[in-house]
Amino acid sequence: MRAPTLRQAHWYGHVNALNAPPALRHWLTGGGSLTAKLKDHSQAFRVQCLHQRPGRCLTDETAAIGLHRPGRVWEREVLLRCDNRPVVFGHTVVPMSATATDWPLFSALGERSLGSTLFGDPLVRRGALQYARLRAGHPLMQRASAALELDRPQILYARRCLYRRRQGMLLVTEVFLPAVLELVLQTKPITTITNRNEQ
Ligand SMILES: C=C(O[C@@H]1C=C(C(=O)O)C=C[C@H]1O)C(=O)O
Numbered sequence: 001m002r003a004p005t006l007r008q009a010h011w012y013g014h015v016n017a018l019n020a021p022p023a024l025r026h027w028l029t030g031g032g033s034l035t036a037k038l039k040d041h042s043q044a045f046r047v048q049c050l051h052q053r054p055g056r057c058l059t060d061e062t063a064a065i066g067l068h069r070p071g072r073v074w075e076r077e078v079l080l081r082c083d084n085r086p087v088v089f090g091h092t093v094v095p096m097s098a099t100a101t102d103w104p105l106f107s108a109l110g111e112r113s114l115g116s117t118l119f120g121d122p123l124v125r126r127g128a129l130q131y132a133r134l135r136a137g138h139p140l141m142q143r144a145s146a147a148l149e150l151d152r153p154q155i156l157y158a159r160r161c162l163y164r165r166r167q168g169m170l171l172v173t174e175v176f177l178p179a180v181l182e183l184v185l186q187t188k189p190i191t192t193i194t195n196r197n198e199q
Contacts, residue, residue, distance in 0.1 A: 006137025008060040011130040011160065018131050020157045023181050028131060028159050034088065034174060035080070035115035041183035042082030047090075047111045050147060052076040057093050058139055064130075064162060065095050065171050072096045074106070076114070079147055082183055089144035089175040090114070094168065102168025114172065118163055127162035134158050134175060144175045153178060 012018065015028050030037055039045045055075035062070050073093040080088040092114060094103060105117040118124050134141040134156045145152040160173040 006135065007139060008058075009132035009134055009138050009158070011060065011064075011132045013128065013130060015129075015131045015159075018133055018157055020131075020133075021181070024157055024176060027176055027180055028157060029129065033113075033115040033119045035113040036119075038080055038082050038087065038183070041185055043186065044083050046081045046084070047113050048079040048081055048086075049109070049111050050077040050079060052107075052109065054096070055093075057095075061093060061160070061171055061173070064160070065093060065169050067095060074098070076106075076109070077143065077147075078114075080113075082179075085179045085182075086148060087177050087180040087183065089140070089147060089177060091140055091143070091173040091175070092170060094170045098168040098170075102166045103170060106170070118170075118172075121165065123165045125164045127164070129159050129161050131157070131159050140173060140175055144177065148177060 015025060018028070020028060035045070053075060054072055057065060057067065057070050057073045059070055062068070065073070073095055076090070076092040078090040079086040080090060094106060100107065106114070109117070118126075134144075136152060136154070140158065141152070141156055144156060156175050156177070158173055158175040160171060163170045163172065
């Protein structure tokens with residue numbers, strides 16, 4: 001296996017290959033919508049859309065989205081914020097060959113979560129998760145750090161997943177930022193339905 005260049009990461013099929021901090025494991029491996037899980041761990045959740053525009057896919061995501069060489073894609077990048085703290089940098093690419101029929105809601109997402117359009121759509125098929133350590137030279141490390149405006153962490157842990165719908169493919173990469181480790185599951189007040197006689 002050719003050693004990846006600094007701009008590429010090696011994407012593993014199992015999270016054990018990362019030797020990630022134990023506290024990060026449930027974030028990396030959790031099924032279901034990450035948006036829903038982040039909402040359960042915060043009082044206020046927001047998707048800050050950094051941009052959604054034509055771009056060029058990264059070298060190490062080319063084959064994953066069925067391209068033979070880095071080609072033009074629709075690129076969406078976001079910061080997922082819990083109680084206004086950035087906890088995940090999201091990077092999504094869709095090959096330009098996709099049509100509105102493939103991903104009808106993608107182009108007009110704005111600050112709605114992509115997850116809200118993927119989970120619950122019976123036509124969407126979710127692939128296996130892949131995991132990587134991102135180091136200083138990787139484009140997603142550079143972009144996530146820049147969005148954080150903080151000194152650059154040495155390593156960030158990421159996962160990615162390929163979604164298919166009709167003929168379309170959509171690759172979501174989630175880069176977990178240090179603040180995610182400070183999130184605590186919120187106990188939501190149980191709303192009881194009382195009948196009028198009790199009031
Ligand atoms: C795939 C999901 O959507 C999330 C929302 C994203 C967006 O709005 O661009 C990007 C990454 C995801 O974490 C999810 O909620 O699981």
